[in-house]
Amino acid sequence: MPIHEYECKACGHQFEFLLLPTTTAAPACPECQSQDLDKRLSGFALSTAEITKARVKQARKALAQSKDYKDKQVAEAEHIKEHVAEYMPPRD
Template sequence: MPIYEYECKGCGHRLEKLQKLSAEPLTDCPACTTSALTRLVSAAGFRLAGDGWYETDFKSGNKKNLADNGGASSGATPD
């Protein structure tokens, strides 16, 4: 679900609201209670969640430090 940014044309109050794509835009300002809210055009954002996205997707070659290598960065084997 996207986070939409709104601004009240009456009092200048700004807010962010997590809404479904299909949800109707907000119109009533929570600060001054007028129907003067407008949805702003803002930068899209994304969130990378979970373990391993950096290790597997953005590091290259021998810089990867994946859990399955036992923590050894060199080719040495445990005793």
């Protein structure tokens, strides 16, 4: 669900506008009803699912480009193991 962030040019009020597929009306400032708005880019505009999807896509692309992917994975796993052993000694 895309949430767009706007800043009202008239009064400076910042608000989020949820753009539904059924929404036909232009967003207006909830404070002064002005439609003179600045659309702001929001890092929170994407849902977690969309971000995850994008990351999986990116990871797959990287995997396809990486010939020594498995070696890297093994090296990383070894590194994590060492790291964990170093900072988290096994408990009895």
